[in-house]
Each structure stands twice: as C-alpha cells, then as structure tokens.
Amino acid sequence: MIATNVKYKKTGIAWMPEVPTHWKLIRLKFISDVKFSTVDKHSHKEEMKVRLCNYVDVYKNEYITNDLEFMEASATDDEIKRFSVKKGDILLTKDSETFNDIAVPAFVVDDIENLVCGYHLAQVRVNEHIIDSNFLYRVLQSRVVNHHFTIAAKGVTRCGLSYDDISSVFIPFPESLEEQKAIARILEKESAKITRFIQTKQRFIELLKEQRQSIITNAVTKGIDDGVKIKETVLGEIPEHWEVRRLKFCLNERLKYGANASGDYYNPSWYRYIRITDFTADGTLDENNKLSLSPENGKDYELKDGDILLARSGATVGKSFQFRLVDRDERCSYAGYLIKASPNEEIILSDFLYNYTLSSNYENWKNSIFIKATIENISADKYANLLVTLPPVEEQKRILEHIKSETKTLDIAISKAEREIELIKEYREAMIAEAVTGRIKL
Numbered sequence: 001m002i003a004t005n006v007k008y009k010k011t012g013i014a015w016m017p018e019v020p021t022h023w024k025l026i027r028l029k030f031i032s033d034v035k036f037s038t039v040d041k042h043s044h045k046e047e048m049k050v051r052l053c054n055y056v057d058v059y060k061n062e063y064i065t066n067d068l069e070f071m072e073a074s075a076t077d078d079e080i081k082r083f084s085v086k087k088g089d090i091l092l093t094k095d096s097e098t099f100n101d102i103a104v105p106a107f108v109v110d111d112i113e114n115l116v117c118g119y120h121l122a123q124v125r126v127n128e129h130i131i132d133s134n135f136l137y138r139v140l141q142s143r144v145v146n147h148h149f150t151i152a153a154k155g156v157t158r159c160g161l162s163y164d165d166i167s168s169v170f171i172p173f174p175e176s177l178e179e180q181k182a183i184a185r186i187l188e189k190e191s192a193k194i195t196r197f198i199q200t201k202q203r204f205i206e207l208l209k210e211q212r213q214s215i216i217t218n219a220v221t222k223g224i225d226d227g228v229k230i231k232e233t234v235l236g237e238i239p240e241h242w243e244v245r246r247l248k249f250c251l252n253e254r255l256k257y258g259a260n261a262s263g264d265y266y267n268p269s270w271y272r273y274i275r276i277t278d279f280t281a282d283g284t285l286d287e288n289n290k291l292s293l294s295p296e297n298g299k300d301y302e303l304k305d306g307d308i309l310l311a312r313s314g315a316t317v318g319k320s321f322q323f324r325l326v327d328r329d330e331r332c333s334y335a336g337y338l339i340k341a342s343p344n345e346e347i348i349l350s351d352f353l354y355n356y357t358l359s360s361n362y363e364n365w366k367n368s369i370f371i372k373a374t375i376e377n378i379s380a381d382k383y384a385n386l387l388v389t390l391p392p393v394e395e396q397k398r399i400l401e402h403i404k405s406e407t408k409t410l411d412i413a414i415s416k417a418e419r420e421i422e423l424i425k426e427y428r429e430a431m432i433a434e435a436v437t438g439r440i441k442l
Contacts, residue, residue, distance in 0.1 A: 023438055031126065032136065033124070035082065049073075061106050083117040215403065252343070259300075271297075272293075274321075274334045303323045307341065310339045348393075355403060
C-alpha cells in the first residue's frame with residue numbers, strides 16, 4: 001500500500017529525487033565496513049584451507065546459506081581474519097561483462113564455518129546501531145541504488161566498480177531501526193511469495209524444455225519415418241542409410257577462434273562484436289550493451305549467414321548460437337571465447353546442425369568432456385571431433401519441418417511463462433524501490 005500521509009524532502013540525486021523528511025541519506029562507508037577481498041581460487045600448501053564464497057555463489061543466489069556447496073581454496077591467517085563471512089554480511093559483485101548486470105548483492109543468512117569471501121566481491125558489514133542489515137540488503141538490491149553503480153562502472157569489455165564507487169553510494173534509511181526492520185519484513189514476506197511463483201514457473205519451463213529436447217533428439221538421431229531399417233553405431237541406433245561423421249568433415253573450413261581484441265563502444269559503421277554474454281535464452285542476440293570492433297580488427301572474423309558459434313569456456317561453455325542475417329543491417333564479428341563453425345550445406349544444413357547442438361546427444365557429449373577435464377573448456381580440436389548424425393540433405397529438410405511443427409506449441413508456452421517471470425520480476429523491482437525510499441505504508 002502506498003504511503004499517502006508522508007512528507008518528503010528533495011535529495012538532489014537524479015535517480016532518487018526525494019525521501020521522507022524523517023529519513024537520512026548517508027554514504028555507505030559511514031554506516032558499514034566495506035572491504036574488497038583478495039582471496040583467489042588457488043590453493044597454497046603454506047596457507048590454511050578454507051571454503052570460498054565466490055562470484056558465482058553470489059550472482060546466482062539471493063541468500064548465502066549452509067546448504068550451498070562452496071569450493072575449497074586456501075588463505076593466509078590475515079585474510080581469514082579480514083574476510084571471514086559472518087551472518088548478516090552482504091556480499092556484492094563488483095565487476096561484470098555488462099553494465100546492467102553489475103553490483104548484484106547476496107545476503108548471508110547463516111553463520112557458515114570456515115567460509116571466506118572470495119576475489120571479485122565486496123564484503124559489506126553494517127554498523128548494527130545505525131542500520132539493519134536486512135534493510136540495507138534490500139536497498140542495495142533496489143534499482144534506485146543500482147543507477148549509481150551503472151553510472152559509476154568503468155570499462156568497455158568488462159565493467160568494474162572501485163572501492164570508492166561502492167563505498168560512496170548514498171543509502172536512504174529511516175532513523176528508527178524498528179521502521180527499517182518493519183520494511184525489511186514486508187519485503188521479505190512479499191519477495192518469498194514472488195520467489196515461489198518464479199520457482200514454480202521455472203520448473204514448468206524446465207519440463208517444457210525437456211519435452212522440446214526429446215522431440216529434437218528423436219528427430220535428429222532416429223529420423224521421422226516409420227519402418228526404416230536401422231543400424232548400430234557409436235551414437236547408438238540410427239537409420240541404416242544415415243552416416244555418422246566428425247564435425248570437421250561437415251564444414252566449409254576449419255573451426256576458427258574469435259578475435260583476441262577488446263571491443264569498443266558501439267559504432268554502427270563498424271562490426272558489431274558478438275560475445276558469449278550476447279546470447280539470450282531464446283536463441284537471439286541481446287540488443288543492449290552492444291560493442292563494436294574496428295573494420296581492421298573485425299574483417300577476418302566476419303560472420304556469414306548460417307554460421308554456428310560455440311562457446312569454448314566460462315559459465316556457458318558448450319552453448320551454441322546460430323547466426324542469421326535476416327532482418328540484420330549490421331556486419332558482425334565474434335570474440336575469442338567463441339569458436340565459429342561454417343556448415344557445408346551440401347552435407348549438413350545449418351538449421352540441422354544447430355538443432356543437433358540442442359539435442360541430448362550433444363549435451364551428453366559435453367558432459368563427458370567435462371568429466372575428463374579439471375577445467376570446463378572445449379577447444380576447437382574437441383569440437384572438430386564431435387560426432388554428428390547425417391541424414392541426406394532432403395531428409396534433413398523434412399526433419400526440420402517436423403521439429404518446427406512439433407515444438408511450436410511448446411515454444412509459445414515457454415515464451416509465455418518466461419514473460420510472466422519477467423513481469424513479476426519487474427513488479428518486485430518496483431516494490432523494493434518504493435519500499436526503500438519510504439513510499440509504502442507500514
């Protein structure tokens with residue numbers, strides 16, 4: 001409920017123009033202890049073993065709990081003393097590959113034995129006499145404060161926040177700790193409902209995607225014709241007239257790594273510079289935070305219609321993207337963490353190869369590589385030896401039509417559910433912003 005009987009005062013801050021007259025507006029460093037961790041992922045024999053809360057733990061979880069699995073690392077006695085994580089701490093990502101994905105907070109809700117804050121994170125511990133930690137977490141979670149971080153972040157290919165960028169942000173809060181806690185309780189209760197809704201929708205989407213993958217897998221490995229003779233291969237049973245080939249024998253040229261260059265601010269007369277982070281869940285390119293590569297640096301990495309990009313490392317290793325020129329009025333090149341495959345369409349259609357990378361066969365192949373490696377990385381040599389099923393080209397066309405027809409209803413349902421999640425997240429963002437600027441009635 002919106003507060004109607006509250007008087008407000010001007011703040012002089014564009015993205016937070018006013019707060020209630022009885023509220024304070026103080027920089028973060030004056031109400032909390034802000035530290036940047038120096039503990040990396042490496043283990044050293046002369047150091048003490050610790051559990052490490054790293055970037056991904058914070059980025060993927062709203063709450064840091066005992067239930068999470070943390071990696072093992074090591075730290076010096078001084079680092080353990082300075083960066084041990086305590087219940088009530090707020091951990092904040094301090095860099096990212098995109099401006100709209102920076103300064104993500106997570107709230108520590110348990111005392112976790114031997115847990116240390118990792119590198120690339122800021123650790124915030126409140127002065128409990130001034131501000132409630134749960135309330136501050138919601139302020140840092142709000143788009144009100146995130147405007148400050150987006151503007152302050154520096155960099156092109158990777159955005160970073162300095163100690164001063166984080167510690168100098170203005171924090172709005174009522175002087176009364178009871179009022180702070182009341183606001184935090186309301187947000188916690190409403191956020192829990194929204195989280196349950198999102199989790200239900202995400203499980204529904206996962207089931208739909210499993211159905212979709214099953215349809216694709218059966219089509220690209222078994223075909224769509226009944227009664228055909230089958231044969232046993234290293235990929236299992238396939239139609240007798242199909243082949244199994246290594247990917248390198250289905251391409252126009254050798255697999256090629258992307259440009260080892262830093263992108264620049266977007267310039268429509270240059271090449272658009274495609275990175276792993278530009279791939280969206282629905283197989284399109286994110287049109288936000290675009291970067292460019294100069295004609296000189298981009299010409300050797302220009303993408304052609306139907307090229308397939310494969311991620312070779314990072315959180316999205318193995319992910320595929322099909323480049324299409326349709327409705328695109330810009331030339332594109334690709335970054336070094338990507339590998340380009342250019343299908344020879346006299347052998348394998350681009351659409352067929354792309355669908356093969358969406359199959360469970362491909363997923364199982366990826367997982368088999370990760371089991372053998374200590375680091376999740378798929379090189380061009382490994383991709384080159386990927387085994388693919390190969391029907392005649394005319395049959396590939398019929399299979400693709402079948403996939404399109406059979407997955408159409410699923411795609412609509414997935415898009416609808418994903419949109420519902422987007423809308424409820426937008427509502428939660430608005431609710432938090434209103435609450436932490438004193439616009440809800442207690």
